[in-house]
Amino acid sequence: MSDSPPSQISPESAPESAATDNRSAKTRQLLGMKGAASGETSIWKIRLQLMKPITWIPLIWGVVCGAASSGNYVWNLENFSIAAACMLMSGPLLAGYTQTLNDFYDRDIDAINEPYRPIPSGLISIPQVVTQILVLLAAGIGVAYALDLWAGHEFPTMTVLTLGGAFLAYIYSAPPLKLKQNGWLGNYALGASYIALPWWAGQALFGTLDPTIMILTLFYSLAGLGIAIVNDFKSVEGDRQLGLKSLPVMFGISTAAWICVLMIDIFQAGIAGYLIAIHQNLYAVILLLLIIPQITFQDMYFLRNPLENDVKYQASAQPFLVLGMLVAALALGRAS
Numbered sequence: 001m002s003d004s005p006p007s008q009i010s011p012e013s014a015p016e017s018a019a020t021d022n023r024s025a026k027t028r029q030l031l032g033m034k035g036a037a038s039g040e041t042s043i044w045k046i047r048l049q050l051m052k053p054i055t056w057i058p059l060i061w062g063v064v065c066g067a068a069s070s071g072n073y074v075w076n077l078e079n080f081s082i083a084a085a086c087m088l089m090s091g092p093l094l095a096g097y098t099q100t101l102n103d104f105y106d107r108d109i110d111a112i113n114e115p116y117r118p119i120p121s122g123l124i125s126i127p128q129v130v131t132q133i134l135v136l137l138a139a140g141i142g143v144a145y146a147l148d149l150w151a152g153h154e155f156p157t158m159t160v161l162t163l164g165g166a167f168l169a170y171i172y173s174a175p176p177l178k179l180k181q182n183g184w185l186g187n188y189a190l191g192a193s194y195i196a197l198p199w200w201a202g203q204a205l206f207g208t209l210d211p212t213i214m215i216l217t218l219f220y221s222l223a224g225l226g227i228a229i230v231n232d233f234k235s236v237e238g239d240r241q242l243g244l245k246s247l248p249v250m251f252g253i254s255t256a257a258w259i260c261v262l263m264i265d266i267f268q269a270g271i272a273g274y275l276i277a278i279h280q281n282l283y284a285v286i287l288l289l290l291i292i293p294q295i296t297f298q299d300m301y302f303l304r305n306p307l308e309n310d311v312k313y314q315a316s317a318q319p320f321l322v323l324g325m326l327v328a329a330l331a332l333g334r335a336s
């Protein structure tokens with residue numbers, strides 16, 4: 001038996017553990033996650049940190065779902081390169097633009113809550129941040145326009161979606177609307193921009209963006225609203241003091257947690273119901289089966305202690321939700 005319990009760090013292993021912690025804090029910093037290290041000096045790493053790469057993933061996944069639901073995606077080099085360009089537009093360029101803009105408008109509040117963020121810590125100047133916002137937006141619009149040309153769109157759908165998304169990002173973060181201050185509007189804007197908008201982009205690129213897909217994905221985005229509410233539990237005290245009307249502030253922790261899980265489950269089940277209605281029964285059953293582990297994790301973690309288990313719940317349940325999106329998209333692609 002060793003002298004010290006395994007959970008204790010021996011003096012010899014302390015430097016190793018500190019180095020591991022430091023590496024993990026650096027990675028969190030680059031990905032734009034909370035609990036990041038501060039003091040980065042490379043301007044490119046600081047710029048990347050502002051673009052929060054961790055948030056690009058749902059946008060990229062949404063494009064995959066749109067391409068799948070178009071029913072027209074064929075695996076070849078050309079389609080793959082075009083899909084990759086659409087992912088570049090949605091993730092690094094437009095989500096990057098959105099996150100930089102959000103940090104720009106949140107700089108005063110971040111000075112209190114997350115002083116290590118690049119703007120409040122003075123690692124990057126305001127003119128440099130504004131330039132980054134404009135360059136990312138211009139590049140996003142440029143790629144969208146090129147994609148419209150490639151797809152031969154008579155109506156520039158990709159460009160219009162990009163301009164719409166950029167406007168939504170603006171009213172989400174900037175006064176006077178600042179949608180994020182309202183639990184329902186802000187979280188629905190988040191849900192829709194992470195599920196519906198990139199889905200529409202992938203669909204429009206490889207097929208036709210019709211009202212059915214638009215309404216279905218806006219319906220699916222209500223499950224995304226539920227997912228977005230999960231993130232509000234971490235900042236409930238700060239939000240209350242600042243007068244932000246998040247759902248946990250408006251309804252209390254326990255009711256908000258129930259609203260959150262019911263939205264996640266009911267709207268995914270609603271999509272499964274639609275798949276049954278269009279005779280995609282196998283896909284509907286798979287989607288329903290994917291909701292079961294989510295309900296299990298809601299019961300095991302989230303509903304028991306939303307304040308402590310929010311991150312654990314997201315990490316365990318979200319893979320099933322995103323897999324369900326792809327299942328639904330494939331079913332819609334088959335039915336088209």
Ligand SMILES: C/C(=C\COP(=O)(O)OP(=O)(O)O)CCC[C@H](C)CCC[C@H](C)CCCC(C)C
Nearest residue numbers: 090094095102161162165169172189193197198
């Ligand atoms: C800035 C966003 C989330 C951060 O919110 P918050 O400030 O509450 O959280 P932190 O305190 O943790 O920072 C995301 C806002 C998304 C926005 C409503 C719209 C995004 C638009 C898309 C990126 C555009 C995609 C268009 C395309 C696919 C054609």
